[in-house]
Amino acid sequence: MPTTLFSDIEYLKGVGKARGEKYRKLGVTSPYELIYHIPRDYLDFRTHVPVAGAVLNEYNVLKLTVFRKMPPQRIKGGLVICKAAASDGTDDILIVVYNNVYGFQALREGETYYMYGKVSGNFLRKEISSPVYIKADEQVLIQPKYHLTQGLSVNMIRANMQQALEIMRREPFETLSPDILRKYDLAPLMWSLENIHFPESELAAETARRRLAFDELLKLQIGMSIMKSRSRRSTAYKMDPSVDTDEFTKGLPFELTDDQKKAVDEIVSDLCSSVPMNRLLQGDVGSGKTAVAAAACYFASKNGVQSALMAPTEILAVQHFKTLSGFLEPFGVRVSLLTGSMTAKKKASVREGIEAGEIDVVVGTHAIIQKDVEYRSLGLVITDEQHRFGVAQRAALAEKGDYPHKLVMSATPIPRTLALIIYGDLDISAITQLPKGRKPVKTYAVTGKLRSRAFGFVRERLDEGRQAYVVCPMIEESESELFAVKTYAENAAKGDLKGYTTALLHGKMRAAEKDKTMQLFRDGEIQVLICTTVVEVGVDVPNAAVMVIENAERFGLSQLHQLRGRVGRGGFESSCILITDNTTDDCVKRMKIMSSTSDGFKISEEDLKMRGPGDFFGNAQHGLPPLKIADIACNMELMNRAQVCAKELLEDDPLLEKPQNRALKMDVMRLFSKDIIG
């Protein structure tokens, strides 16, 4: 049987079992996937330097003539080393190739090559190890760089790539119509795949990448839209629009902002439709998402339907429970907490209440989606910080109701374009205004030298009756870091914060202990909470008006913004002091951004620019296929075009059933799991 694009990669000539395993490590299981193993960058052999001028211990491009090849040497551990002497007239150099006799054999004495590799040695004796090379008379002097794994070299990949492309050339396919190619100024698919791997020129490589990035974004958009329309085909509990939320909103201790009102209206209108709601409630830190969620729960309960709110941590679940019961119980809405750390007896009694329909709103961690929790009439599911949950958890929760309406709250301000990708299957309600009377948190970045002055400032605020957080990074949650945080807290209690009540809060504490500490802080019994990032998301203590962040360089911009959002939640003038001794450009820039703006969206855009979308997009938690080619931070324009194109395509052919869209549909299905789209 001839090898096809979707045969096992092992069947490509010269691959076999062992190399096949190596390919699998790279996520490549078929010739098709090999073709989509896109170069991460290119090597430009035109940038060669003389051997005499090579930078030692760095990668260099050299133009070398091989003048003597030595026989391969076998050393212990089965390793084979091949060596050859070469020169470019400015100096001699030894070429050393490990475990690649085949690649070495291709080198010819007397022949000149461009070679790229790490140069080491000293001015007397230099060597270049396992270089990538091409003949000096090659027409094209740019070559792809691939993600590699041990035992799989660029040259091997290139040889196998030629074969894979050859298979594709037999039956080349194109996923986009000539009209679309023309309209969006895109190169044909086959040409792009050839030129991304074997570019005719720099421009060709760029043109190819643009086409493939467009494809990837387009497929993502299409997959997402199809998922969205599929979820809309199911039916959810249709609530009664005549139920009024005014009584509830008027009973709140504050007036909702216009954005909050708008969000409540949008949610209520979704709930009154039999199409399941799929909405993201996005708002900057402290913008009042919980009140909006409470209004939704109120509306559901007055319709006789249960709601479940799932938080990522116990601390947050407890807090949401307190807030929601404070808001809702005066109206006869029954709210219960269900978390893993509750006693078995308590859990059982809450579960019974849920089953009997005696509980209207359940707040908890993932315990509320465990198999043994049976809802009587679950109609609304709210998740806080969706991207902290695994997809499986979200799916399990959704299965609890027939087709519950879903609301996702996110406090991570994500630039709109990115939100559309990560949450592309959701409608978005955004709260951009902060409640009236909020003052922006004044942020200062200082070095450790000013620590005692900073604490002088903290003491002044404490003396005025305010409370404070001191955040110490604990990235690894390791014993040694824990020790450091504990020691820090002890020293502070004896030193800078002597005479004030302080307490330590970290992720390794038992849930009950954490809860107790948080409660004491909320009640004002503790003046300073020395904590790790357990307070990062959602903690709401309006009297806390100052925060000190130690080793601020260890946090990303968005995380700093989240942390800082724990203060400035009441009407008090609030401050955040970032302490760092790090003077790298990157850190200085981050500190400057933090001190100059309090706009979460701006900050997350900067974050995206500085760190790339990896953090938002790189992990699989949100359950979307990873982007391999398109770089969203730089490809915003392309992203917008892909969005428009996806919309046009689906308007014309909602499920991509027309013959001209078949190849595209197959491609989308390959990117997403078949059951989502199929």
Ligand SMILES: Nc1ncnc2c1ncn2[C@@H]1O[C@H](COP(=O)(O)OP(=O)(O)OP(=O)(O)O)[C@@H](O)[C@H]1O
């Ligand atoms: N319209 C409003 N006017 C005044 N205060 C409000 C208003 N809405 C909410 N608040 C108060 O603002 C604080 C922050 O609200 P909430 O905890 O809901 O914010 P959030 O959006 O969930 O923030 P985070 O993402 O940081 O958790 C709370 O103390 C809440 O009572």
